Every structure is written in structure tokens, then in C-alpha cells.
Amino acid sequence: xxxxxxxxxxWRRLSLVEQMANIGSEVERAIQWKAKNNIPYASxxxxxxxELFDLTLADSRHGAGRREIARARELWLDYFIGDxxxxxxxxxxxxxxxxxxxxxxxxxxxx
Numbered sequence: 001x002x003x004x005x006x007x008x009x010x011w012r013r014l015s016l017v018e019q020m021a022n023i024g025s026e027v028e029r030a031i032q033w034k035a036k037n038n039i040p041y042a043s044x045x046x047x048x049x050x051e052l053f054d055l056t057l058a059d060s061r062h063g064a065g066r067r068e069i070a071r072a073r074e075l076w077l078d079y080f081i082g083d084x085x086x087x088x089x090x091x092x093x094x095x096x097x098x099x100x101x102x103x104x105x106x107x108x109x110x111x
Contacts, residue, residue, distance in 0.1 A: 011055045016062055020069075021104035023052045024097025030080060031090045046080055072096075 011019065026049035033042035053073040057066055079088040 006052075006055060011052075012059055012061070015104075015107070016056070016059075016065065017100055017107065018104045019052070019056045019059070020097065020100035023049055023056065024100055026052060027076065027093055027097055031093060034080075035090070049076065 014022070026045050030042050030045035030049060033039075033045055050073070053069065053076070056062070056069050057073070062069065075086060075088065076093070078085055079093065
């Protein structure tokens with residue numbers, strides 16, 4: 001486990017938006033390292049992203065929202081290590097997670 005401090009309960013103190021923004025950071029790292037053909041670093045970022053997806057799915061506060069989280073995880077795996085059967089592009093993943101990062105940042109600035 002890469003995020004030992006988060007799995008200990010700190011992750012559950014974050015809002016869903018903050019959790020998704022953190023997943024997006026790891027997804028972005030994986031995309032960038034893969035683009036640079038640094039497969040070991042890309043794989044490590046992917047493992048961290050999956051770990052955060054799993055911690056988010058385990059968070060009982062999200063109820064019906066788990067379905068979208070699980071679907072995003074499935075699509076991410078298809079894009080990053082699968083056959084990309086849905087013909088996704090890096091820019092789509094970056095756009096998807098950008099809005100979570102934007103919302104999380106604005107939330108922190110107003111809090």
C-alpha cells in the first residue's frame with residue numbers, strides 16, 4: 001500500500017471532490033510518465049491511482065455515487081492497461097479530473 005496514512009482513516013475525512021481530485025493527480029502522473037515512455041513510473045502512478053479509487057469505493061458516505069466511481073475505475077483500467085475498447089484519450093481523462101481539482105481548490109480557498 002502506497003498511501004498508508006490515507007488508508008488509516010485520513011482519506012475518509014476528505015470530501016468526495018477532494019478524493020476524486022487526488023485520484024486525478026495520480027492519473028495525471030500516470031499519463032505524463034507514459035507519454036515520456038517511463039513505464040515503471042507510469043505503472044507506479046497507476047497503482048497509486050487504483051489504491052485511491054479503492055479507498056474511495058470503500059467510503060460508505062458515497063452511496064449511489066459508488067457506481068460512477070467504479071465505472072471510472074473500470075474505464076481507467078481499460079484505457080491505461082487494457083485494449084482501450086472505448087477509444088479514450090488522455091485529454092478526456094485530464095478534463096474529467098480537472099473539474100474535481102478545480103472544485104476542490106475553490107472549496108479550500110473559501111473555507
